[in-house]
Amino acid sequence: MHYAGLAEVVRRDPRYVYEAYEFMFEALRYTQAMLDRLPPEERGAEPGAQHHVSGKELLEGIRRYAQRQFGLMARTVFRMWGINRTDDFGEIVFNLVEANLMTRTDTDRRDDFRAVFDLDRALVEDYQIKLDETD
Secondary structure (H helix, E strand, O other): OOOOOHHHHHHHOOOOOHHHHHHHHHHHHHHHHHOOOOOOOOOOOOOOHHHOOOHHHHHHHHHHHHHHHHHHHHHHHHHHOOOOOHHHHHHHHHHHHHOOOOOOOOOOOHHHHOOOOOHHHHHHHOOOOOOOOOO
């Protein structure tokens, strides 16, 4: 999937690769679905407050989505993308906000993503194989 404006975001902050930003949009949508907060599909419809997810909720959605997409390779994929701590997801989110590609509320902060959990523990040590696709 191609997201307009992402190449410019990557150019301005090359710490994270294009795919990390694509993944963020996918993980946000996954998280909103997981929490039953998907915005309407109509073109031009703006998501409302009822569709918002907090930093901690997004990080949990990222963890789950990464495990579904990459399994035990999730940690390795994140390293290749320049992501080494939960703080990096906050940087990606706020890069997207600054580029007007994602929205935030007045209470959202980069600190919401600071050291929320250890990626090695969350993606490798605590990894569980689930036989049911509904997680």
